Amino acid sequence: MPPTRRRVLALSNALVAGTLLSGCLAPLSSNDPGTNVQTVTGTGKSNPVSTDEAAIRTLARGNSEFGLTLLSSLAETDPNENQFLSPFSVSVALATTYAGARGETRAAMADTLRFPFDGESLHAAFGETDERLETVDERADADANRGTPFQLTTANAIWGQEGYPWRDDFLTTLRTYYDAGLNVCDFQENADEATETINAWVADRTEGKITDLLAENALDARTRLVLTNAIYFRATWASTFSEENTKRRPFTALDGTTSRVPMMSQSDSFPYAAVDGQQLIELPYVGNEVGMVVLLPKKGTFEAFTSSLSADRLETLLGEMERTDGSIALPKFSLESSLDLGTTLSDLGMARAFSPSADFGGMADIEETGENLSIDSVRQKSVIEVDENGTEAAAATAVEVGVTSAPLNPFEMTVDRPFLFLIRHKPTNTVLFLGRVVDPTAGRSD
Incomplete structure (x- = not known):
């Protein structure tokens, strides 16, 4: 797939980060001028596998199923805590890892992550989804009035030990479908500098919202590969809330305690449904492709x-929504989440990928190295801020690989108790962010 303008800029920024910090060297795009920065990429495919609309939506359904399962599993551990994550970011980061998995490890990952396809068909679907997401903000800018910003960006990067025998097929898949060349690092001698470089890349791709995805000493001489995905989202509501209408109103948390929280409100026409006592509403952002x-x-x-x-139930509920006049009262809220997903993913069926019996022989020639590769950790940090003007959200995921109804008309919806929310790209039905709010006062100072 030809590089878009954003991809060229992203690669240029990666080059800057790589030259400033000596922990890793960044890859070049075919459009970059010659420099002395080392490049390790696959050959690329002149005719990559294409995909269709049905495949995109099938992938999105699988990603929704994985996200809901992951959220539910996290909630079981801390039922009285808010939860927030980007299932899309986790899926993409692990899809790049999956490209090097084999045998039972590959099968367990596909089952846990709800991947509906195998091989290049899967990677092509992810690549096409990313291509469509990349153009959303351009159309939103064209449709919106000046002064109503919209930004949705995603980026992938791979960070591998220098001199390691990475397989060309693995690198080619990552370059072709994920626009991710291999940044050459020296984890054995400069793990701290590599950590700083990767964190700087993440901070740049998330507009500074996530600055320390990898903690100090997260990487060491055992690290061979880190696969990262970052997503940043900022958008104005298509119909903004007036700050004058924001009043403190009661909200009953999951534990039964009641507090008064800043509650935004407005009356307008929205996609809405009431099904079996459940209410759902979609609040669109400028451009109307994301809500x-x-x-x-x-x-x-x-x-x-x-x-x-x-995912099937969610799809059914979303299909019940019809544009209806009514009023919505929604708490302002902000969430921050720092997740180490290793144990959760293992419990969901991916234990082999984290074990000494993992098979990632598709990544590198392990016979040459005499080492066996397995996933050390899957980390995600995410943040979201929702107020009268719109939403700002970001998430970054790192995979570290080391050696061994009928609508009411008009409706009234007051969100005064625990609720779920998701931000989705409507044309592909891709869930970008997903969360549950049981106490909107957590994380807020007002």
Whole structure:
């Protein structure tokens, strides 16, 4: 696939980060001028596998199923805590890892991550989804009035030990479908500098919202590969909330305590549905290709509803929405999340990928090295801020590989108890961010 303008700029920025910090050397695009920066990429495919609309939506459904399962599993550990993540970012980072998996390790990853396709068909679907996401903000800017910003960017990068025998097929897949060349690092001698370089790349791709994805000493001489994905989103509501209408109103948290929180409100026409006592509404952003869906279970059923919510059920609920006049009252909220997903993913079925029996022989010639590769950790940090003007959200994921209904008309929806929310790209039905809010006062100072 030809490089877009954003991809060229992203590669240029990666080059800057690589030359400033000596922990890693950044890859070049075919459009970059000659420099002394080392490049390690696959050969690329002149005729990569293409995909169609049905495949894109099938991938999105699988990603939704994985995200809902992951959110439910995290909630079981801390039921009274807010949860927020980007299932899309986790899936993309692990899809690049999956490109080098073999045998039972590959099968377990596909099952856990709900990948509907195998081989190049899967990677082509991810690549096409990313291509469509890249152009959303350009269309939103064209449709919106000046002064109503919209930004949605994604980026991938691979960081590998210098001198390691990486397989060309693996690098070619990453270059072709994920626009990710291999940044050459020396984890054995400069792990701290490599950590700083990777964190700088993440901070740049998330507009400074995530600055320390990898903690100090996260990487060491055992590290051979780090696969990263970053996503940044900032958008204005298509119909903004007036700050004058924001009032403190009661919100009952999951533990039964009640507090008064800043509650935004407005009356307008929105996609809305009421099904079996559950209410859901979509608040579109400028451009109308991306929207936030808020799902409010009926009183006393939050845990039962969220634990039983599947991708098919979600798709059915979304299909019930019709544009309806009504009013919405929604808390302002901000969430920050720092997740180490290794144990959770293992419990969901990916244990082999983290074990000494993992098979990532598709990444590198392990017979030459005499080493076996396995996933050391999967980390994600994410943030979101929702206010009267719109939403700003970011997430970054790192995979570290080391050696061994009928609508009411008009409706009234007051979100005064625990709720779920998701931000989705409507043309592909891709869930970019997903969360549950059981206490909107957490993380806010007002």
